[in-house]
Amino acid sequence: MARPITRRTALTGLAAATASLAASVNPFATRPASAQGAVIKVTHFGGPYQVLQQVAADPFAKAGLGRVEYEVETTASALAKIQSQKANPPFDVVMMSRATTYRAGRAGLVMPLSRSDFPAMAQAIPTTHGPGGFGVGFVLDTLGIMFDKRQVSQPLTSWMDFWRPELRGKIVLPSASVTLSAYFLICVAHTLGNGKVDDASIDEAFKRIAELKPHVRTFYNDPIQASQLVERGDIAVAPQLSIRIGNTMRNSPTVGRSMPKEGGPSLPFDLSIPVNATNVAGAKKYIEFVLGEEAQSGLASQLLATPMRNGIGVPAELQPLMLLDTKLIWATDEDYVATNFRDWQNRWTRTIQA
Numbered sequence: 001m002a003r004p005i006t007r008r009t010a011l012t013g014l015a016a017a018t019a020s021l022a023a024s025v026n027p028f029a030t031r032p033a034s035a036q037g038a039v040i041k042v043t044h045f046g047g048p049y050q051v052l053q054q055v056a057a058d059p060f061a062k063a064g065l066g067r068v069e070y071e072v073e074t075t076a077s078a079l080a081k082i083q084s085q086k087a088n089p090p091f092d093v094v095m096m097s098r099a100t101t102y103r104a105g106r107a108g109l110v111m112p113l114s115r116s117d118f119p120a121m122a123q124a125i126p127t128t129h130g131p132g133g134f135g136v137g138f139v140l141d142t143l144g145i146m147f148d149k150r151q152v153s154q155p156l157t158s159w160m161d162f163w164r165p166e167l168r169g170k171i172v173l174p175s176a177s178v179t180l181s182a183y184f185l186i187c188v189a190h191t192l193g194n195g196k197v198d199d200a201s202i203d204e205a206f207k208r209i210a211e212l213k214p215h216v217r218t219f220y221n222d223p224i225q226a227s228q229l230v231e232r233g234d235i236a237v238a239p240q241l242s243i244r245i246g247n248t249m250r251n252s253p254t255v256g257r258s259m260p261k262e263g264g265p266s267l268p269f270d271l272s273i274p275v276n277a278t279n280v281a282g283a284k285k286y287i288e289f290v291l292g293e294e295a296q297s298g299l300a301s302q303l304l305a306t307p308m309r310n311g312i313g314v315p316a317e318l319q320p321l322m323l324l325d326t327k328l329i330w331a332t333d334e335d336y337v338a339t340n341f342r343d344w345q346n347r348w349t350r351t352i353q354a
Contacts, residue, residue: 018140018204039067040282042093042271046121047224048247048303049095055298065289066282074222075100075179082109082274089274092283097179098130098137099337101270105134106338108270117284120291120309124308127268128308131334135270138290139243139305142264142329143183144228146245149256151236156258158310159191162237163208168215170236172229175219176348182341183265184239185209185348191262197332202340210351219353231255241267246304246321268308 044052057068073081075096084088086109094103104110112133115121121128121136128137145156149343162171174180185205186197192208193201217235220226226238227248242264245257271290273283289295296309304322314322323329 012070025131037280038279039069040279040286041069041071041091042183042283042286043071043073043078043091043095045074045095045223045269047227048243051298051302052290053210054317055297055302056286059294060286060289063073063289065285067277068286076177079104079109086274087276089277091274092277092279093271093273093286095269095271096135097140098135098268098270099182099332099334099341100179101135101272102131102334103338103341104272105132105144108135109275111277111280113273113277113284113287118288118291122286123293123309123311124291125308125310127266127331130268130272134285135272136291137268137308138271138287139269139299140308140329141241141243141267141269141301141305142259142323143180143187143239143267144242144245144264145237145258145260146230146240146322147237147250147256147258148230148233148235149254150233152256156237157261159187159260159262161258161260162212162239167236169217172226172235172238173209173212173216173219173352174226174239175221175222176345176353178220178223179243180223180239181348181352182337183267183342185344186265186337187239187260187262190265191260195262195330197336202344206347206351213352227255242323243303243305246323249321250304257323259325259328263330265332266329 037226052070057070061067061126071091078096079100082091082094101110113136115129118136130137141212147156174184174342185202188209189197189201189205192204223241223244227244229235230238231248231252248255249257271287273280277283291309293309296307296312299305300307300312301318302315304318306323314324
């Protein structure tokens with residue numbers, strides 16, 4: 001029996017203010033000079049993550065640390081490429097969901113990283129360094145409910161509100177190829193299990209989600225699709241990442257966010273370095289840079305991401321677009337998720353999506 005997930009609030013350190021690193025500390029002083037001008041190939045998810053060019057890549061180059069080239073990849077596509085090209089991976093840094101990063105590390109696809117490689121880790125919240133050391137979280141996200149205000153008149157207060165009769169035929173869910181399918185499953189199981197996710201609550205969640213199947217308009221293969229469908233009013237509700245909800249709300253007054261009373265899972269997005277990466281030194285410099293105060297502040301204000309670094313302020317006008325109350329975010333057992341993830345994907349395809 002796999003270990004259960006219990007309700008925990010492991011993110012209380014987020015609100016604590018801490019001192020900035022001393023200006024005299026140069027975390028790159030001992031790095032080889034030859035690596036400073038080399039290209040660093042990095043992935044991100046596209047959409048709102050395009051701001052990484054201004055927030056990270058441009059100031060990184062201006063500081064003389066190297067040139068960053070981004071490729072848009074989902075978690076699944078990035079994993080597939082480093083798996084199929086293990087001997088010569090096309091990226092130096094990959095951005096993936098934490099559960100996938102952990103699975104990739106256990107499979108020998110990404111290298112373990114030491115806290116000592118990243119001085120900025122001293123200012124980071126405790127969950128920044130991922131399980132096994134295989135990834136370093138650079139933004140914190142969670143799953144919430146995105147909805148069209150024109151079609152939803154009563155507040156959405158629970159994950160079980162997807163079963164409301166008035167939402168039939170107006171729902172979009174993630175496909176099995178999107179990691180959000182596993183986390184929506186976990187949210188439903190967490191609710192049905194009164195804060196406990198184990199094999200029994202997962203089985204019950206599959207049964208309940210299968211009931212929604214006739215009322216799902218479509219299954220999305222990219223979170224961008226869910227945002228577009230809600231924004232256009234084609235559907236009424238979707239499970240969606242908080243960062244993407246906030247960015248859609250910023251541009252569309254008809255889109256709203258609900259964080260259910262049961263809360264949502266902690267979803268750090270990790271940066272990891274593939275085994276056999278070409279520019280490991282540059283990759284470590286990049287990860288250190290995005291953990292820095294300047295980059296984390298930019299990610300908060302431009303990406304609307306919850307920072308992974310303590311003491312980052314958020315402008316008052318942006319706070320309604322962000323999820324800052326971390327008491328509603330609970331930790332997941334990444335080992336349990338990694339162990340069951342492939343089986344959940346297959347079950348989702350057979351029983352929900354087919």
